[in-house]
Amino acid sequence: MTLFQIRESHIFKDVRWLQPLSDLPSGKPLCRDADIETMALFLSDVFKTGQGRNLFIYGKPGTGKTVCVQYLLGEIRKHADENHVPLISVYVNAGKTRTPYYTMLEIVKALGLNVPDRGWQMFRLKQAFENAKKDRAVVVAIDEVDSIIFKEKEPLVYYLNRQPKTTIILVSNKIQDATSLPKRALSTLQPKLLMLEPYTPEEAKAVMLQRVENAFHPGAISGKLLDIVAEATSKAEDIRMGFAILLSAGLLAEKSGKTMIEAEDIKSAIQSETRMELFQKLEALKKKVESIHKRSR
DSSP states (O other): OOSOOOOOOSSBSOGGGGSTTOOOSSSSOTTOHHHHHHHHHHHGGGGTTSOOOOEEEEOOTTSSHHHHHHHHHHHHHHHHHHTTOOEEEEEEEHHHHOSHHHHHHHHHHHTTOOOOSSSOOHHHHHHHHHHHHTTOEEEEEEETGGGTTTSSSSOHHHHHHTSTTEEEEEEESOTHHHHTSOHHHHHHHOOEEEEOOOOOHHHHHHHHHHHHHHHBOTTSSOHHHHHHHHHHHHHHTOHHHHHHHHHHHHHHHHHTTOSSOOHHHHHHHHHHHHHHHHHHHHHHHHHHHHHHHHHTO
């Protein structure tokens, strides 16, 4: 008998929909219409003048920042194509690129240039960016911008902001990443600050219901149990926590040979998945105490 066995599941239809980085089932973020409309409002001039308002979008992890920005960029591309507007939208995750150089490299590649992964200096990447852009407007979204924003004397966002017809969307968990920018960069950037609030229990349920319909077989979880998961998710202020709870509960039910998730499975899953959150809060409290202790010396 092998440790891993492929069996037909009576609980899951397609477990991929409960993965933290899975695509949106409907292609559009749920319960974020007002936020997306506000973002679009401040960017709309990019279709008239080539220059929109710079945005700094912030909020706790799991509040939908990334999916909202990626959806927005897709709508920008769609509108530009339909109306024959010379405009490009670019998304790069600085949490993956980690350095200003590799962030700039991904931006240049997104403009359609065949650039080697290594060997070029930053000034050459900047030249390539300026040549490739030409008369086209560019909207550049940099996710997890805190990963690179303080790693050089002249922040990359300051360079991009000085380029004509270049609009910047910065995404971060903390507003402090915007307010800590050098005064010169902040003065010219003048970003519109937009905060995404954590999902309410009702919003969390709407988001997870869509996932449930795609991930589970019909009847695998009741509406009452989903209400409990939505409440726990809202308290955690991270929608991905809800996905993790549903996944764990489904696996526990399946392990017990059940055909539907029961209350004890949800209870165990919530206890298991929220334990890491508790550890993180304790670690943050520990660091805060250590910082106070150092200052008092």
